[in-house]
Amino acid sequence: MSSTDVVASEITDIESGLQELINRGYQFVHPRDKHGEVLAVVGVRVHDNVVDVVRLNAEDDVTATRMPGTEEDIFEPSKWLWRSRGEAAAVLTELLALPDERTPGALLTPAEARVKGRWVSGATGNSKWLAAG
Secondary structure (H helix, E strand, O other), X not given: OOHHHHHHXXXXXXXXXXXXXXXXXXXXXXXXOOOOOEOOEEEEEEEOOEEEEEEEEEOXXXXXXXXXXXXXXXXXXXXXXXXXXXXXXXXXXXXXXXXXXXXXXOOOOHHHOOOOEEEEEOOOOOEEEEEOO
């Protein structure tokens, strides 16, 4: 089964949805509280001139966002191009159905197309995206 076969059908479980995200190049971090307990599973993929972020808090509490690559804070974006919230299977199905390739000029202008930043690991096991100026 290819990646397009998975997208052609609805995601019915979190495991297959997460596996498809990994196949597409998402990298995951697991924010933790001060006691080391995992708060969420967060996947991030930077491609073309956008950043896709999915945050799984629980099976019925998932948020996915596509935002411009110039967004300063990918966890609390001030601007987004697409967003979905709800149950995991439904949100992952919508996220995986988004086109990977955009029509030139459809989402961002060339001036907005620069994605700059990197993940930095913290002492408590948390990771943070630092946007570069």
